[in-house]
Amino acid sequence: MLIFTTRFSKKKAVLAVLILGAAIAAAILFLGRGEAEEPPAPQLLTNEDRVAYLQSMGWEVAPEPVETLQFLLPDHLEEPYLSYNELQSTQGFDLSPCCGKQLSRFTYTVSNYPGRPEGVQLNLYTCEDRPVAGDIFCAGANGFQDTLVYPEGGKM
Numbered sequence: 001m002l003i004f005t006t007r008f009s010k011k012k013a014v015l016a017v018l019i020l021g022a023a024i025a026a027a028i029l030f031l032g033r034g035e036a037e038e039p040p041a042p043q044l045l046t047n048e049d050r051v052a053y054l055q056s057m058g059w060e061v062a063p064e065p066v067e068t069l070q071f072l073l074p075d076h077l078e079e080p081y082l083s084y085n086e087l088q089s090t091q092g093f094d095l096s097p098c099c100g101k102q103l104s105r106f107t108y109t110v111s112n113y114p115g116r117p118e119g120v121q122l123n124l125y126t127c128e129d130r131p132v133a134g135d136i137f138c139a140g141a142n143g144f145q146d147t148l149v150y151p152e153g154g155k156m
Contacts, residue, residue: 041130050106050124053131058150061108061122068106073127075100088133091147098127110136114151122148 044050047064054061076099077085085095106124113120116138125133134148 041132043129044124044126044131045129047106050126051108054108054122054124054148057148058112059110059122059136059148060112061110065106065108066121068104070102070104073098073101073103084133084135087135087145087147091134091149093131093133095125095133098132101127103127103132113138124148 042049042053044053050065051061051063073095074081077095081095088095104126106126108122108124110120110122111117113136119140120136120138123133123135123137124131135145136148137143137145
């Protein structure tokens with residue numbers, strides 16, 4: 001059996017505790033930095049909040065929605081919600097956390113879509129007064145559906 005002994009003064013003990021504490025604090029700071037959480041989505045309590053939110057994205061919309069609709073999202077996403085959620089994921093939205101909850105859809109007339117002065121509308125979906133999805137669309141011949149991201153090269 002081998003026994004090892006050493007002298008350990010109070011000064012050395014305090015120094016060892018301080019060094020160990022600094023190493024633990026550095027590890028916590030380094031490991032705790034991780035990815036920063038995204039700020040929560042804005043709360044859209046009123047129509048003015050929704051219009052201001054859309055304007056912050058570059059859209060000019062009529063001051064009042066042309067249609068407001070409330071519906072219950074199914075407990076599990078199935079078609080056509082799955083395809084629509086793929087479109088939403090490209091702009092940072094996800095309908096999955098809203099499954100089984102009530103959604104509100106607000107449809108606005110858009111007046112500044114590049115190359116289309118009229119006939120374009122915008123859907124904004126909210127869940128618990130937070131934006132969870134949205135799209136720009138134009139019905140009819142040469143119609144389209146796209147994300148809420150303002151088109152590059154468009155005039156604002």
